[in-house]
Amino acid sequence: MSDAMQLIDSDRGGLPPAGAEGDVAAVMAVLQEVLDPEVPAVSVVELGIVREVSWVEGRLSVAVTPTYSGCPATEVIEEAIHRALVTAGYADPRIERRLSPAWTTDWITAEGRDKLRAYGIAPPVGSASKRSLLGAEPQVPCPQCGSLETERVSEFGSTACKALYKCRSCLEPFDYFKCL
Ligand SMILES: [Zn+2]
Incomplete structure:
Protein backbone atom coordinates (compact mmCIF):
# COMPACT_ATOMS: atom_id res chain seq x y z
CA MET A 1 0.00 0.00 0.00
CA THR A 104 -10.62 40.39 16.99
CA THR A 105 -7.27 39.75 18.62
CA ASP A 106 -9.06 37.02 20.61
CA TRP A 107 -8.77 34.87 17.45
CA ILE A 108 -4.95 34.78 17.62
CA THR A 109 -4.05 31.22 18.66
CA ALA A 110 -1.87 30.29 21.65
CA GLU A 111 0.92 29.31 19.22
CA GLY A 112 0.54 32.67 17.49
CA ARG A 113 0.89 34.51 20.82
CA ASP A 114 4.04 32.53 21.67
CA LYS A 115 5.55 33.38 18.28
CA LEU A 116 4.72 37.09 18.64
CA ARG A 117 6.50 37.11 21.99
CA ALA A 118 9.52 35.28 20.54
CA TYR A 119 9.57 37.90 17.76
CA GLY A 120 9.74 40.68 20.37
CA ILE A 121 6.11 41.80 20.07
CA ALA A 122 3.90 41.68 23.14
CA PRO A 123 0.69 39.81 22.23
CA PRO A 124 -2.69 41.34 23.09
CA VAL A 125 -3.42 41.17 26.81
CA GLY A 126 -6.72 39.68 27.90
CA SER A 127 -9.93 39.56 25.92
CA ALA A 128 -10.98 42.29 23.53
CA SER A 129 -14.58 42.18 24.76
CA LYS A 130 -13.57 42.53 28.42
CA ARG A 131 -11.08 45.25 27.57
CA SER A 132 -13.70 47.56 26.12
CA LEU A 133 -15.85 47.10 29.23
CA LEU A 134 -13.04 47.98 31.59
CA GLY A 135 -11.68 50.74 29.41
CA ALA A 136 -8.40 50.52 31.32
CA GLU A 137 -4.83 50.52 30.09
CA PRO A 138 -3.66 46.93 29.80
CA GLN A 139 -0.69 45.84 31.88
CA VAL A 140 1.62 44.58 29.14
CA PRO A 141 4.43 42.18 30.10
CA CYS A 142 7.78 42.82 28.38
CA PRO A 143 8.31 40.17 25.66
CA GLN A 144 12.06 40.23 26.34
CA CYS A 145 12.26 39.77 30.13
CA GLY A 146 8.63 39.27 31.21
CA SER A 147 8.67 42.27 33.55
CA LEU A 148 5.35 44.06 34.16
CA GLU A 149 7.23 47.32 34.73
CA THR A 150 6.41 48.67 31.29
CA GLU A 151 5.04 51.94 30.00
CA ARG A 152 3.44 53.10 26.79
CA VAL A 153 5.65 55.48 24.83
CA SER A 154 3.36 56.06 21.86
CA GLU A 155 -0.11 55.05 20.70
CA PHE A 156 1.42 53.94 17.41
CA GLY A 157 4.33 51.57 16.88
CA SER A 158 5.89 50.33 13.65
CA THR A 159 2.36 50.01 12.19
CA ALA A 160 -1.01 51.45 13.18
CA CYS A 161 -1.97 48.05 14.59
CA LYS A 162 0.67 48.28 17.27
CA ALA A 163 1.60 50.60 20.13
CA LEU A 164 5.15 51.37 21.21
CA TYR A 165 6.09 50.39 24.76
CA LYS A 166 9.25 50.54 26.82
CA CYS A 167 10.36 48.16 29.56
CA ARG A 168 11.59 49.83 32.75
CA SER A 169 13.43 46.66 33.84
CA CYS A 170 15.54 45.79 30.78
CA LEU A 171 15.07 49.24 29.15
CA GLU A 172 14.20 47.64 25.79
CA PRO A 173 11.49 49.25 23.65
CA PHE A 174 8.93 46.86 22.14
CA ASP A 175 5.78 46.78 20.03
CA TYR A 176 2.49 45.82 21.64
CA PHE A 177 -0.11 44.20 19.38
CA LYS A 178 -3.14 46.27 20.30
CA CYS A 179 -6.23 44.55 21.60
CA LEU A 180 -9.19 44.87 19.28
ZN1 LIG B 1 12.08 43.90 29.72
Missing part, protein backbone atom coordinates in the same frame (compact mmCIF):
# COMPACT_ATOMS: atom_id res chain seq x y z
CA SER A 2 2.70 2.50 0.97
CA ASP A 3 4.74 1.58 -2.14
CA ALA A 4 1.79 2.50 -4.36
CA MET A 5 1.43 5.85 -2.55
CA GLN A 6 5.09 6.67 -3.17
CA LEU A 7 4.71 5.86 -6.87
CA ILE A 8 1.80 8.28 -7.16
CA ASP A 9 3.81 10.99 -5.37
CA SER A 10 6.83 10.63 -7.64
CA ASP A 11 4.57 10.78 -10.71
CA ARG A 12 3.72 14.36 -9.80
CA GLY A 13 7.28 15.40 -10.56
CA GLY A 14 8.10 16.65 -7.07
CA LEU A 15 4.94 18.70 -6.64
CA PRO A 16 3.17 17.99 -3.38
CA PRO A 17 -0.10 16.13 -3.95
CA ALA A 18 -3.07 18.44 -3.51
CA GLY A 19 -5.46 17.38 -0.77
CA ALA A 20 -8.67 15.72 -1.82
CA GLU A 21 -11.94 17.63 -1.87
CA GLY A 22 -13.16 17.91 1.72
CA ASP A 23 -9.69 17.48 3.22
CA VAL A 24 -9.68 20.67 5.31
CA ALA A 25 -6.58 19.60 7.29
CA ALA A 26 -4.50 19.44 4.09
CA VAL A 27 -5.56 23.00 3.16
CA MET A 28 -4.84 24.26 6.68
CA ALA A 29 -1.36 22.68 6.49
CA VAL A 30 -0.68 24.78 3.37
CA LEU A 31 -2.08 27.95 4.98
CA GLN A 32 0.04 27.33 8.08
CA GLU A 33 3.05 28.16 5.86
CA VAL A 34 1.60 31.52 4.75
CA LEU A 35 3.03 34.23 6.99
CA ASP A 36 1.57 37.61 7.85
CA PRO A 37 3.54 40.25 5.88
CA GLU A 38 3.51 42.69 8.80
CA VAL A 39 4.46 40.12 11.43
CA PRO A 40 6.40 37.45 9.50
CA ALA A 41 6.70 35.29 12.62
CA VAL A 42 2.99 34.44 12.59
CA SER A 43 1.01 32.47 10.00
CA VAL A 44 -2.43 33.47 8.73
CA VAL A 45 -3.83 30.44 10.58
CA GLU A 46 -2.24 31.47 13.89
CA LEU A 47 -3.48 35.02 13.34
CA GLY A 48 -7.00 33.57 13.19
CA ILE A 49 -7.96 35.24 9.90
CA VAL A 50 -8.75 32.00 8.03
CA ARG A 51 -12.43 31.57 8.84
CA GLU A 52 -13.65 28.77 6.62
CA VAL A 53 -12.40 26.19 4.16
CA SER A 54 -15.04 24.73 1.85
CA TRP A 55 -15.62 23.40 -1.63
CA VAL A 56 -18.24 24.85 -3.97
CA GLU A 57 -18.93 22.56 -6.94
CA GLY A 58 -15.44 21.10 -6.62
CA ARG A 59 -13.70 24.45 -6.34
CA LEU A 60 -11.78 25.21 -3.15
CA SER A 61 -12.98 28.33 -1.34
CA VAL A 62 -11.18 29.95 1.61
CA ALA A 63 -12.89 32.69 3.65
CA VAL A 64 -10.48 35.26 5.07
CA THR A 65 -11.32 38.08 7.50
CA PRO A 66 -8.91 41.06 7.38
CA THR A 67 -7.25 41.90 10.71
CA TYR A 68 -7.95 45.60 10.57
CA SER A 69 -10.34 46.98 7.99
CA GLY A 70 -8.47 49.15 5.54
CA CYS A 71 -5.18 47.53 6.46
CA PRO A 72 -3.12 47.67 3.24
CA ALA A 73 -1.76 44.22 4.06
CA THR A 74 -5.14 42.61 3.32
CA GLU A 75 -4.63 42.26 -0.43
CA VAL A 76 -1.05 41.13 0.04
CA ILE A 77 -2.24 38.39 2.41
CA GLU A 78 -5.01 37.26 0.05
CA GLU A 79 -2.56 37.04 -2.84
CA ALA A 80 -0.07 35.09 -0.72
CA ILE A 81 -2.80 32.62 0.29
CA HIS A 82 -3.90 32.21 -3.34
CA ARG A 83 -0.32 31.66 -4.53
CA ALA A 84 0.43 29.10 -1.79
CA LEU A 85 -2.70 27.08 -2.65
CA VAL A 86 -1.93 27.08 -6.38
CA THR A 87 1.65 26.01 -5.66
CA ALA A 88 0.28 23.21 -3.48
CA GLY A 89 -1.74 21.92 -6.43
CA TYR A 90 -5.18 23.44 -5.86
CA ALA A 91 -6.49 24.69 -9.18
CA ASP A 92 -8.07 28.16 -9.19
CA PRO A 93 -8.86 28.52 -5.46
CA ARG A 94 -11.35 31.23 -4.52
CA ILE A 95 -10.42 33.64 -1.71
CA GLU A 96 -13.52 35.13 -0.15
CA ARG A 97 -13.12 38.30 1.92
CA ARG A 98 -15.45 37.98 4.89
CA LEU A 99 -15.92 41.22 6.82
CA SER A 100 -18.49 40.03 9.35
CA PRO A 101 -18.03 39.13 12.13
CA ALA A 102 -15.06 41.46 12.45
CA TRP A 103 -11.71 40.00 13.39
